[in-house]
Amino acid sequence: MSDIKPTESELEILQVLWEKGPSTVREVHEELSKNKESGYTTTLKIMQIMHEKGLVSRNTSAKTHVYSAEVSKQQAQKSALNKIIDTVFTGSTADLVIQALGSHRASKDEIDAIKDYLKQFENK
Amino acid sequence: MSDIKPTESELEILQVLWEKGPSTVREVHEELSKNKESGYTTTLKIMQIMHEKGLVSRNTSAKTHVYSAEVSKQQAQKSALNKIIDTVFTGSTADLVIQALGSHRASKDEIDAIKDYLKQFENK
DNA sequence: TTGCAAATACGAAAACTATCGTAGATATTT
DNA sequence: AAATATCTACGATAGTTTTCGTATTTGCAA
Structure with a gap:
């Protein structure tokens, strides 16, 4: 039983990806900004960490990467x-x-x- | 709506207090030790912090303090x-x-x- | 092709949590 | 009363998460 344990911020991001589907950092960040104040690079960093952890995957073929949730x-x-x-x-x-x-x-x-x-x- | 947000360890302690009622640090620590390895002063420290936060109250009239859950x-x-x-x-x-x-x-x-x-x- | 804008990468600081060693205080035992 | 055991207090370290500044890369437009 692989135990999924996203942090609080990671969950917020997953929520966006679940709702909107595969998205760029910019899009996720715009969405989060509606409820919360924080820098763009913060969102980016967390999404990069999530990628390392395998919580999300990403398509890097274009300049702007597109992230997808890897946990349902x-x-x-x-x-x-x-x-x-x-x-x-x-x-x-x-x-x-x-x-x-x-x-x-x-x-x-x-x-x-x-x-x-x-x-x-x-x-x- | 005061938002209760105990940390993971704090919740473990609250669980003991809910079940056993008002208890000393020693008692709580004994209980936690059944499932988990950790030092006595760790438990003490967390309970002191919980007191600062108002998650628990304590009776300090005796040498050994008795802690009670302040959140149900x-x-x-x-x-x-x-x-x-x-x-x-x-x-x-x-x-x-x-x-x-x-x-x-x-x-x-x-x-x-x-x-x-x-x-x-x-x-x- | 040069410069600008937007994106990623990197690293480090800040904030929060958990852990524990040590010191000092308070009883209990001998 | 002195030694011993047990407790609280304090502070420091380590780990984790969040945050962001700065550098670098990439694509597009002038």
């Missing part, structure tokens, strides 16, 4: 869940689910989706 | 959830729940608990 959103989700289930939920998935539903009011559609999902455990 | 497990859970919902789940509670149930096989009891919980949304 799902992998990151799973990894993030693992972590907080271990640390704050004492291993209880049920606690997590109930907390999540309790403090983040889900929409009716969401509730329905979850109910549907649970049906598969009906006959066990 | 619930607060930490909520905060951890908020964070990952923002970063990796793009705001979708349903995604989170389904992922959680999918990758961490919950026990039958847990599934039942969740189903029960969902019943309260029956008539909406």
